[in-house]
Amino acid sequence: MIVIKSINGTAPPIEPLTFSITKSDLYSDSTRRSSETGKLMQYPIRFGVYSLALEYLGNDAVIAQLESLISGSSLTVVFLDNGTYVTKEMYPSDRENTTEKIINGIGRHRLSFNLIEL
Numbered sequence: 001m002i003v004i005k006s007i008n009g010t011a012p013p014i015e016p017l018t019f020s021i022t023k024s025d026l027y028s029d030s031t032r033r034s035s036e037t038g039k040l041m042q043y044p045i046r047f048g049v050y051s052l053a054l055e056y057l058g059n060d061a062v063i064a065q066l067e068s069l070i071s072g073s074s075l076t077v078v079f080l081d082n083g084t085y086v087t088k089e090m091y092p093s094d095r096e097n098t099t100e101k102i103i104n105g106i107g108r109h110r111l112s113f114n115l116i117e118l
Helices: 060-070
Strands: 004-007 017-027 044-059 075-081 084-092 097-105 106-117
Touching: 044 060, 044 075, 060 106, 075 106
Parallel strands: none
Antiparallel strands: 004 075, 017 044, 044 106, 075 084, 084 106, 097 106
């Protein structure tokens, strides 16, 4: 199955080498423990905020396409979660591009980044 169906309406040129989903809950800065009882006083803001960790392996051209695809501050991402495609507005984290091997002037790159729900 295709795990990333599209980013801003465009299908990625290759499937990721690794793909993981994290869902986080966001709490207000006011969340703290009570000084009287020591119990946590939670002030939730949002539940189930998605973060996708992606890693791709490809040549110069493919990695350049991927970097172009995730440039920008707001991306509409359609991805697979538990057998169902989900659409979320996300932004890219820092991108790490490591050149693993260069043979005859052709590089093989490992690109990793997170896409985080706005």
